[in-house]
Amino acid sequence: MGIELSERVQAVPPSGIRKFFELAEERDDVISLGVGEPDFATPWRARTAAVDSLERGQTSYTANRGMASLREAISDHVGAKYDLAYDAEDEILVTAGASEAVDLAFRAFVNPGDTVAVAEPAYVSYAPGVTFAGGEVLPVPTYERDEFRLTREALEESGAADAEVLVMCFPNNPTGATMREEHLRPIAEFAVENDLTVVSDEIYAALQYEHEHTSIATLPGMRERTVVVNGFSKAYAMTGLRLGYVMGPSEAVMGMNRIHQYGMLSAPTTAQHAALEALESCDDAVAEMTAAYDRRRNFLLARFEELGIECFRAKGAFYAFPEVPTDQTGDAFAEDLLKAEGVAVVPGSVFGDGGEGHLRVSYATGLEDLREATDRLERFLD
Amino acid sequence: MTASARDALLESLLENARYTTEDLARMTGLDEGDVEAAIAELEADGVVRGYRPVVDWESTDRERVRAVVEVNVELDRETGYADVAERLAGYDAVDTLRLVSGDYDFHVEILGESMRDVSAFIADEVAPLPAVTQTVTHYAMTTYKESGVEFGDGDDDDRLSVSP
Numbered sequence: 001m002g003i004e005l006s007e008r009v010q011a012v013p014p015s016g017i018r019k020f021f022e023l024a025e026e027r028d029d030v031i032s033l034g035v036g037e038p039d040f041a042t043p044w045r046a047r048t049a050a051v052d053s054l055e056r057g058q059t060s061y062t063a064n065r066g067m068a069s070l071r072e073a074i075s076d077h078v079g080a081k082y083d084l085a086y087d088a089e090d091e092i093l094v095t096a097g098a099s100e101a102v103d104l105a106f107r108a109f110v111n112p113g114d115t116v117a118v119a120e121p122a123y124v125s126y127a128p129g130v131t132f133a134g135g136e137v138l139p140v141p142t143y144e145r146d147e148f149r150l151t152r153e154a155l156e157e158s159g160a161a162d163a164e165v166l167v168m169c170f171p172n173n174p175t176g177a178t179m180r181e182e183h184l185r186p187i188a189e190f191a192v193e194n195d196l197t198v199v200s201d202e203i204y205a206a207l208q209y210e211h212e213h214t215s216i217a218t219l220p221g222m223r224e225r226t227v228v229v230n231g232f233s234k235a236y237a238m239t240g241l242r243l244g245y246v247m248g249p250s251e252a253v254m255g256m257n258r259i260h261q262y263g264m265l266s267a268p269t270t271a272q273h274a275a276l277e278a279l280e281s282c283d284d285a286v287a288e289m290t291a292a293y294d295r296r297r298n299f300l301l302a303r304f305e306e307l308g309i310e311c312f313r314a315k316g317a318f319y320a321f322p323e324v325p326t327d328q329t330g331d332a333f334a335e336d337l338l339k340a341e342g343v344a345v346v347p348g349s350v351f352g353d354g355g356e357g358h359l360r361v362s363y364a365t366g367l368e369d370l371r372e373a374t375d376r377l378e379r380f381l382d
Numbered sequence: 383m384t385a386s387a388r389d390a391l392l393e394s395l396l397e398n399a400r401y402t403t404e405d406l407a408r409m410t411g412l413d414e415g416d417v418e419a420a421i422a423e424l425e426a427d428g429v430v431r432g433y434r435p436v437v438d439w440e441s442t443d444r445e446r447v448r449a450v451v452e453v454n455v456e457l458d459r460e461t462g463y464a465d466v467a468e469r470l471a472g473y474d475a476v477d478t479l480r481l482v483s484g485d486y487d488f489h490v491e492i493l494g495e496s497m498r499d500v501s502a503f504i505a506d507e508v509a510p511l512p513a514v515t516q517t518v519t520h521y522a523m524t525t526y527k528e529s530g531v532e533f534g535d536g537d538d539d540d541r542l543s544v545s546p
Contacts, residue, residue, distance in 0.1 A: 017544055020544045021544040021545070030543060034544035035541050035542070036545045036546050041537050124546040291393055295394055295410070298408060298409050298410060302408035302411075346544060350546075367405070371405065
């Protein structure tokens with residue numbers, strides 16, 4: 001008699017991305033446009049700060065909420081950059097990646113049977129996270145005709161008025177969609193009218209190419225009902241250091257901290273030192289990486305246009321979300337493309353039903369590889 | 383051509399001056415004719431002064447010697463820094479020449495076939511100049527980084543090939 005897994009775990013299927021990972025691992029000439037993390041290394045100053053902290057022997061736990069100096073730096077940074085005002089003392093919690101922050105939010109705000117509306121296509125962790133927390137997922141579709149922005153109409157049609165929590169992520173993984181203030185305003189009004197708690201995953205906030213970032217938490221009536229999740233993984237190319245943070249009203253953040261203090265104690269100390277340095281001295285590096293992503297984005301979208309592949313002009317993160325250019329499913333197309341030409345992309349259906357018919361193409365890859373990959377794609381389509 | 387389009391083009395060329403016009407057009411959103419025109423303009427305005435590869439000579443069979451020479455000068459009524467600079471810059475062996483702040487005046491990088499070549503050049507052409515009062519020559523032993531390019535093995539892309 002082995003160990004029986006809990007019903008919650010059994011209810012969650014393994015990620016659909018796994019199959020493509022395994023296929024891609026089988027050959028050595030694969031160019032992957034299927035990677036969800038930066039191709040840049042962490043800025044050198046942040047790396048040396050991590051090493052310095054190790055050499056100084058700073059290897060113990062920090063405060064549960066994270067180092068005070070880091071929380072203060074985060075508070076200053078988001079204040080200056082995104083017009084968000086959070087008290088470093090009790091409104092900011094440093095977590096082991098933004099992923100932990102999202103998971104904490106579900107566990108802290110969701111009662112068994114509660115409904116969590118998830119704007120889809122969405123990052124793969126939200127729905128399982130809701131399930132693990134005992135909640136029910138209510139998918140709220142976003143559409144290509146709206147450039148994959150979340151709309152009030154979709155919320156209404158999906159019945160999100162009865163939900164307790166809304167999870168949204170803009171700039172979006174997998175679509176690259178962004179939302180300006182004018183797009184966020186109706187969502188905020190809907191949330192206020194229907195008393196929704198909003199988990200706003202803004203991990204890609206720094207990576208936007210055509211307009212500035214607006215956080216939904218800055219809109220009227222939203223601060224008290226929103227937790228904003230962000231982190232260092234994407235903007236500072238620090239994925240492996242596992243460092244994120246969440247900001248929100250004190251009761252919410254302290255509630256999340258209650259789970260965090262038992263489950264995690266504190267986020268990795270070495271990573272916190274790297275993050276502090278990143279905030280203090282790596283703006284130039286972020287600007288350089290952002291400019292490089294923008295060049296690649298333009299390149300990729302131009303190539304899609306040349307190949308007759310329909311793709312809306314994604315304005316954030318490092319993903320394009322083109323339509324499948326054949327009459328196949330995204331899954332079948334991605335598998336054929338990988339087997340025939342060694343180019344890995346991720347079918348949109350991995351990110352929820354609304355992603356079917358699309359492909360997530362990451363441009364967190366050097367231009368040489370992007371050129372070769374799109375040349376192979378051209379050959380494949382011929 | 384807007385200033386931002388020109389800047390974007392310049393950034394792309396700084397990343398890799400060998401990008402084709404076609405790729406530069408894709409990256410900047412300009413059409414190819416505009417890219418050609420903008421590059422011509424950058425060249426005509428003296429913004430872009432040239433294009434050359436970053437060569438790691440240690441990886442070739444050719445012997446190349448690089449020396450950094452600190453040059454001190456004494457100016458007089460007829461001779462200014464620009465005059466000395468013009469005189470030095472004319473030599474092919476002078477790869478880079480800058481007027482710098484600090485303990486000496488000119489930072490000169492000399493590229494030659496051998497140490498003897500370079501020494502002879504400094505002794506015969508640089509030191510005897512009337513304005514030059516002192517030279518200090520440093521032979522480069524190993525180059526680790528040049529023009530923003532590191533000469534190490536680089537970091538491997540060790541990311542998972544497909545990730546969410």
